[in-house]
Structure formats: C-alpha cells, structure tokens
Amino acid sequence: MHPCRRVQEAMNAAGVEYEKVIVGHGHPVPFLRKGSRDELEQATGTNKLPTLKLHDGTVISHSKRILAWVAKQAQS
Numbered sequence: 001m002h003p004c005r006r007v008q009e010a011m012n013a014a015g016v017e018y019e020k021v022i023v024g025h026g027h028p029v030p031f032l033r034k035g036s037r038d039e040l041e042q043a044t045g046t047n048k049l050p051t052l053k054l055h056d057g058t059v060i061s062h063s064k065r066i067l068a069w070v071a072k073q074a075q076s
C-alpha cells in the first residue's frame with residue numbers, strides 16, 4: 001500500500017474528516033510523475049506527498065508523522 005493510501009485509510013478508520021486534494025500522481029522516477037505539484041507547494045510549502053494541512057495552517061508531511069498525528073486524534 002502506498003503512503004498516501006495508508007494515511008487515507010488511517011484517517012478514515014479514526015473518523016477524521018478531511019478534504020482530499022490530488023495535485024500530482026507520485027512516481028519514484030520524477031519524469032514519470034503526472035501533473036504538477038506547484039499548487040501543493042504553494043498551499044503547504046512542500047512538494048512531498050502525502051501532506052496534511054490542518055485548519056490552523058499547520059503542515060504535516062511524511063506518512064509516519066501524519067499517522068502519528070492521526071493516532072493522537074484517535075486517543076482524544
């Protein structure tokens with residue numbers, strides 16, 4: 001399962017509401033990526049996927065950090 005999917009499934013399981021924005025399809029080989037990540041970079045300051053932006057503007061990148069945030073939400 002790729003990292004974006006892992007994050008999405010964890011958020012669904014934890015009941016975290018979110019808006020999913022697909023800005024560019026990832027690929028290990030940069031020139032095989034589809035779509036631009038400019039919009040993502042403008043909105044979050046990073047071009048990494050997965051990235052989560054919270055209502056307060058906090059940006060969390062990397063699936064492990066996002067999954068840790070999701071786990072905290074599930075506890076509270």
Ligand SMILES: N[C@@H](CCC(=O)N[C@@H](CS)C(=O)NCC(=O)O)C(=O)O
Pocket residue numbers: 002003004005025026027028029030033048049050061062063064
């Ligand atoms: N170690 C990173 C890997 C992230 C990753 O592989 N993301 C995929 C999309 S889910 C990707 O962007 N792959 C290559 C790319 O940059 O196009 C994480 O767990 O967040």
